[in-house]
Amino acid sequence: MSRPNDLVQGTLEVLVLRILAHEPAHGLSIAQRLAHQSQHALQVSQGSLYPALHKLEHEGLLTSEWRQSDQGKRAKFYTLTRAGHRRLAAETATWERLSNAISAILKPEVN
């Protein structure tokens, strides 16, 4: 039972929340968008996608239901809950603060 370390796991969860913030999606389409949006850089950690989805649902950040997908097949769609939106906003803010700080350290000449 290999588990990704906390940083990767945490990042993956935020990315999933980010993707679902636009519209509900099923596992495969989330995986595809993850690969697409990160220019395939994050494909390695896809292994934890389903555990992450179920954990987020378990914590009440997502809900799920079975629906018809675009291809006309039944699939389990995940939707962001209000708690999920709140979490995403909080994580985004934290991330922005952190990345600004790092940017400031790495590119001091910009100022």
Next chain:
Amino acid sequence: MSKWLHRVRSWIVHTVWRRRFERELNDELERHFEQVRTAHVDAGSDSTTATREAERSLGGPLVRVKEEVRDHVGLTYLDDLRRDIVHGMRVLARNAGFTAVALTTLGLAIGFGVATFAAIDAWLLKPLAFPAPDQLVVGLYATQERPAEPAMFVLHRDFDGWRGRTPSFSAMAGMFPREYLVDGRPQAQTADGLIVTGEFFSVLGVPPLLGRTLTASDATGAPVVVISDGLWDRRFARSPSALGSTLSLNGVSHEVVGIMPRGFEVRLLDHVRGFDLWTPLRETDKAGGKGGVAILGRLRAAVSAEQGQRELAALHQETEASFTPNAARFPILLNSLQADYARLIRPTLLTCAAGVVALLLIAATTVGTLLIGLGMGRTQEVAVRAAIGGGRGRLLRQFLAEGLLLSGLAGICGLLVTQAAIAALEAWNPFEMAPATPMRLDLRAGAVALAATAVTSVVCGLVPALRLAATEPIGAIRAGGRAASRPGARRAQTALLVFQVATSVVVLVATLLLGRSFQRLQSAPLGFTVDGVTTVSLALPAQEYDEAGRRLAFYGALEAQLLGMPAVQHVSASTALPLSAGSPAAIHLNDDPLAAILTARAQEVTAGLFETLEMTMAAGRGFTHEDTATSRPVVVLNERAAAQFFETVHAALGQRLRVGDDVWREVVGVTRNTQAGTYNSMAWVTDAKVYVPLEQSAGAVRSPTVGYRPLHIHLRADTSLSHEYLRELIASASPAVAVTAITQVSDELRRATKQPAVRMMMLGAFGAMSLFLATLGIYGLVAQGVTQQARELGIRQALGASSQRMLWRVTGHAAAVGTGGVFIGVAVALWLAASLQPVLYGIEARDFASFSTAAALLMAVSAVAALVPARRVFHLNLAEILRRD
């Protein structure tokens, strides 16, 4: 927080609909897998590559991803827990004997514990059924000798002087009890009345069921009464027309103006069942200022009873100083209403609570000890599991699950025991009064049951779990499960047993102290006989029988009839019961109005009383039929009164004194002292007493709390008398006279000593149980030692070791445990004994006999418990033992 709520909900959903969860998970993952694989096949990949790509997309093989999902959602732990519990059930079922003993022990301990809590909760903790009940307080005078016990009513003049000057109180009322004789057909009856000032009902804040309550304006005007729900039911059959109708109380017609709701109950002193009716306090009730009231107050918010008491004490000093210089003789005592209700039984309840906590700890440690024994047999199983990769934590969890399972089951048994114990307690009613709120197995008791269960499960699950989880796999497997016990487990077991023996000693010492107190109390000479004496207590209408001549005529006719019964040998009458002291009365030795006030307990008696009760004279004579209304007024004292008033018994003879405002009387005799019960403590008291002939009574003896003329007729007979017949006899003599009670004086004696008896019996039961459990523990220790060392012992025997050495080998440890436990127990008991002092009588708290008996008993029982299983060393069969290996 909401995250945890979601988790718990999700766990419950996943556990209940586990199959659906698995099916959906499977569907979801398989669809993903198929879609990716199909896409790759469609794009021209071969089947192997497509499958590999699909697995890569999924994050690994299907089975592993599923396992990971379950892990993330925490279902793995739930699965483990379920497996542990199923396994635990199998272990318990396999050891049915152990399980039965453990469940019985823990179940009884938890059950008694929760029942005791339910009683304590009902008496001491649950708020009374009044608005803001914690602000209600009762105030009375105590004595300097016993400042924590109410002894006297607050004099009217004091109470009146304090009203309006007490900022700590938002309201204050006065009250005192009075028994009323109520007209009735076919026979008059008595009712418990409470005479109250106008503020009484507003202090309590309870509205009437019908009509109105009393106000200050009722103190004047036509007499009115508010009745209880119970009296409304008995007397008026719940008819609304009761309002406005009249009740004749002590011959005075009272209009019923209000009916209080069911459950409205105010208790006072020995009126433990509340009152039947309430009447307004009128100027005429103040008995010329000699009477008094109990204060019922409502404190302002955030004011403590101590603060209120200090305030009243300051006022008391000030008002008393203007009357007498010795104000401090009767300190004011202010208690919360609830504490006042439970005053009589608090020591009993607390004794029981201590006993039951000790029992719970002993029971849990015994089961823990037995579990270690059981676990030792399983050392091999554990070792094998550890060796094949069952992690330490996993094993620990399993033992905890077993302990939890055992305690959980015991908790359920305990609730059943509680239910039965509460029912039994209510049926037995050892306190002869019910708590103001009923005992119930409610949420609070349930929470206590849960806490008790948690404690037992920690004690009897965690200890063996920690010990066994530290097992070294290889050694245990090699030793074949009967490994010479490891020092860790051995130490834990020894500590538990020493604790258990010590606790048993403490409980036994307490039981013996109480038992010896009770025996002293029972065997204390009373100074009069109780055997074969029946007392018929009568209430005579005050107006009709105010004149001594009429009472005498009534009694004379009865006496003749009673003496006509063949079984009856002696008949006499008095105004006080044999075990009660009599009414308080002021004694004057001269006419000096400034002389210190002397008090004594007074009663009026007929000539035959001393003979009926077999009281003996210390000097002089008793009363005779020569002492009549027209002869010289006389009085008889007891030794205590003679010593108090005249220094010696003989100096008292021929002296003169006045009882209250009565005539001057000559002391003609001195009786030996007699004991009287105090209504609220474990002791006999010897008061100074004076006896006045009924024939010469001129109102010397009168109780302010009784509105009629009481007369107790004492009969000494060979056989028990028919109560039915006695009642008929009274009824035919006069329908206006009420029979308040017919009692055997020996029953009264039993009732007076009931609290100590109850305490002793309850602690005795705990003591017996803890002794039994300690025996079980020591027996188990030795039996286990013999089994574990069978091979070694067998070889030693074969090599010619003496029986004595072998015996010592297996019992030495138990002997050390027993001795150590007894020493520690005696030390702890010596330390704790002082706290028992208030419930002891006639012995010291460090009574040598009690301590040595408890220690000797424990040693003897330990020895037997160790020697019985140890005898097996004499029947060891080495060949058989070796074959078994």
